[in-house]
Amino acid sequence: MTGAATLLEVNGLKKYFPIRKGLLRRVVGQVRAVDGVSFAIRKGETLALVGESGCGKTTVSRCILRAMMPTAGSIKFTIAGSTVDLATLPRKTLRPLRRHMQMVFQDPFSSLNPRMMVGDIIGEPLLINGMSDRAARRKRVLELMELVGLPGAAINRFPHAFSGGQRQRIGIARALALNPELIVADEPVSALDVSVQAQILNLLLDLQDKLQLTVLFVAHDLSVVKHVADRVAVMYVGRIVELAETEALYHRPLHPYTEALLSAAPTPVPGAVSQRIILERDIADPANPPPGCAFHPRCRHAEARCRETRPELEEIEPGRFVACLRANELALRGIAAMTGPAL
Amino acid sequence: MAETPILSVRNLHTEFAAPEGTVHAVDGVSFDVFKGRTLGVVGESGCGKSVTARSILGIVERPGRVTGGEILLQPADGGTPVDLLKMSPWDMRAVRGPEIALVFQEPMASFSQYYTIGNQIMEGIRLHMGLSAKAARARAIDLLDMVGVPQPARRVDEYPFQLSGGLRQRVMIAMALSCDPRVLIADEPTTALDVTTQAQILDLLRELQQKRGLAIILITHDMGVIAEMAHDVAVMYLGRAVETGAVKDIFAAPQHPYTRALLRSIPTVMAKPRTRLPTIEGSIPQPFNRPVGCAYHPRCTEAVFAACRTEPPPEVGVAGRNVRCYLHGGLPGARA
Amino acid sequence: MFSFLRAKGPALSKAERYAQATQLQLTWWRFRRHRLAMISGIVVALFYVIAIGADFLATTDPHATDSRTSYITPQPIHFFEDDGSFRPHVSGLKGVRDPKTFKLIYTVDPNRHVPVDFLATGYEYSFLGITTTRHLFALRDPQRGDGIFILGTDQLGRDVWSRLMVATRVSLTIGLVGVTISLFLGVLLGGISALYGGWVDTVIQRTIEVIRSMPTIPLWLGLAAALPNDWSVTAVYFSITIIISLLAWTDLARVVRGKFLSLREEEFVMAAELAGASTGRIIFRHMLPSFMSHIIAAVSLALPAMIISETSLSFLGLGLRPPAISWGILLQDAQSIQSLALAPWLLAAAVPVILVILAFNFLGDGLRDAADPYG
């Protein structure tokens, strides 16, 4: 895995939203939704982006797909041996590149046009990208439907006839239609029922093996991430605070926020909560982040310098990135320490 | 568990007359709630958890109707239990609030945006406890303090939209507790919240329970929350409680195939990275198109009896540990 | 009539038919369950049938005055002769000299029966370029002054029923033309406002606010007073329509803008964009169809407002002017207490106004609920 080439490299990505007020809609401030995010995804791996609501996960994924124009930073995408910076590409040049990266959405209801038949929904990217022959398109759509486990008989049905899990399969089939290199999945299972969630997670795992997909998997839930990710990036208020291989991150987190997130994840083991870390206060406001380390007001290990100096994301061990001034001195608890019997 | 339950739901039925057909949203649910204990009601979306809660409080909205069963509430002074379903709507008003209170899933939707949170808490206090405006305000501030809202004296005059999701849920709990209820029904109190905020709220509920001996009905779809919070558990599937029991029993020795499958399919941080989860095949049927017999049989990998397809299995088991599955008895032939 | 709504083959099961139902079909199925809206829809349809066949349904030339037939009370059509045989007829008129004033006045003569024929010839009119004299019913051989006065006559002796028929056409079409214009303006400006945003949006939105904040009656007064007196009836008709629709497009523009903005956030729109779809495809394939039904509902709620506007303008003498005939003008005749006391049947024009307005409102509500059950 480590030898594989880098497919996507994000550097210093920023996205600020202006806050406007008054009749003249003057800009009175900025929401720093994404404030300097850097990471790389290797070909064929799954990188998970985890964090709580409002930390900027969706904004990062939309910037990468250029559904939004980033404020600053570069997004280097390597395709067929050449590298382009998606962050600065003009719309015209961008359009032919879109087929190489597709998105799976969170909401299985709003992500499918209720007025189009399943076949047309899955076939739309094909049609747009030049497959105008109806029969060929139909054949490919049926192929895709089989791939994601939908009955071919459903091709003429409308989305309203499907359950949430099946709709998510339709969304995945649509994303796969153009054989993309990169799939960005923004919380693809968050809106699903527990029993269906597992089906979709498995489907994603299978598809990745079959098609050698590279996946950016966005989630707010560390337990879901554990089942799909090769590496995990933890975000807090617009920045990545820790990035590491999955196993390492769960066993020995290096950032206090990762530790707290891990300990807060509900575990289906009665009596496992005795040592839960409960964070005080609310998540910081990205329009008005605290000075220094954004996490310091909630951090049990914060010191005076955390209030002043903002830690940068650094590789303190091979493959382990963390943005914490005390990363080297703290011994934080991973999953093994927190619960009694493992499942 | 020789103690008598505060609240005992017996064979509750609630239906909705939907255009597609009658929806049996709650179809024979029974469980008991005890003082100082938490009953976790767990199940996937549409299985009737919220409707059960609404039925208990007598606030099922049309076209819904409670069509059968008993909801027995033990009066505070001992005495014989009263059936809430037989009470007049007027008498029910005296039950909602002082006896049983509800915390909703989406706090934003359950607050009025036009009154301060103080006003909204005080309304209930003044209605039920007959306090003066000043005393009510003092109590509102006390309540906010109790649920851990920082600077309660200032927050009391704020509007709901000025609060974060976690604070709103705390205020919601303060409001529910304003009349000292004996039973608190929390309908997915943390589903809309982040895990770290969820941990705060669950901690608060546990603490309140210890201090006041509250009986809590905690409704959730998250087995992790159940494991953490509940003493007793009722697992629901399509309007029925398919399995009830103490939390340890449910997790250590689940008896219903659905409970077993559900427990296996939960992602956890303990798993090995990138492992497939065992799944439950198929999806939850449409509520108006419920399978005949045991509602779970089309997805069941252990279904072995013809009866599963024709007759819903009866509840079998001893007090507090029941299961609705022919694997554990109740087969029509076996009894004869 | 609704065959296009039916699923293709008969072989589909009920569930499969539901699964393959388009949004249009689903909307229709939901709408069908809405009793009041269905009835209202039928009422509205009937009114437009009347509007189309106004002249055919009229019995007497609505413009023909005759001082002898002034203020005749409503005369029913009798279908049977006294002997029970089926011979439709109305009573004729007879002249009587007023013993005091010696004026000749005409009253109903119940003894003289004038036979009524169906699909018979009456006054001449042209419809879709065809000039004809065919009417639903007419008198067989009327003497001077005879007529079918189902709803009586007005001061100038004109048949109220016939005038009401023609007025229905004018009043209902003024609504249609007006709505078409405001629909065009609304969709165009609302769409531009949403798609371009920025200062374009600000300008359009402020304009809408200014228009909406203007008190309508004085504005109409001013605009109507500006219409030259010597304009033809048609010219006035179109000017009034345009005046009304210039004020009415704002609502539609708001609906359209709001829908565009909320749809732009929909994930399926983003999915199309990420697949590389052009702006045109996104707008016409994804966005417009999604709020067509809202526009239809908004239109069916805007129509009655238009009709009311025309009626009130004309009633106040600011809209259409005689010899044009519209509901407002008919009601204008019923303005004075004297005429009302003398001839209460002149109020008949109020009935279709109320009926149509109510029907349109129920229909619009029903359509909206059916199109957007969650919204």
Ligand SMILES: Nc1ncnc2c1ncn2[C@@H]1O[C@H](COP(=O)(O)OP(=O)(O)OP(=O)(O)O)[C@@H](O)[C@H]1O
């Ligand atoms: N179009 C926008 N205009 C202004 N602010 C925005 C916009 N989109 C997002 N934000 C803000 O940016 C921040 C990050 O939002 P984002 O949607 O990326 O978070 P997220 O991590 O995806 O959260 P969630 O888990 O809720 O989906 C939030 O504070 C949000 O309020």
Ligand SMILES: Nc1ncnc2c1ncn2[C@@H]1O[C@H](COP(=O)(O)OP(=O)(O)OP(=O)(O)O)[C@@H](O)[C@H]1O
């Ligand atoms: N107002 C209503 N009209 C018609 N059917 C309803 C109504 N409210 C609930 N139902 C039906 O009752 C069933 C149970 O709904 P309920 O809200 O109790 O589910 P739940 O278990 O709380 O699910 P969730 O996890 O999604 O909150 C659903 O299938 C739903 O279709």
Ligand SMILES: [Mg+2]
């Ligand atoms: Mg998001």
Ligand SMILES: [Mg+2]
């Ligand atoms: Mg619910």
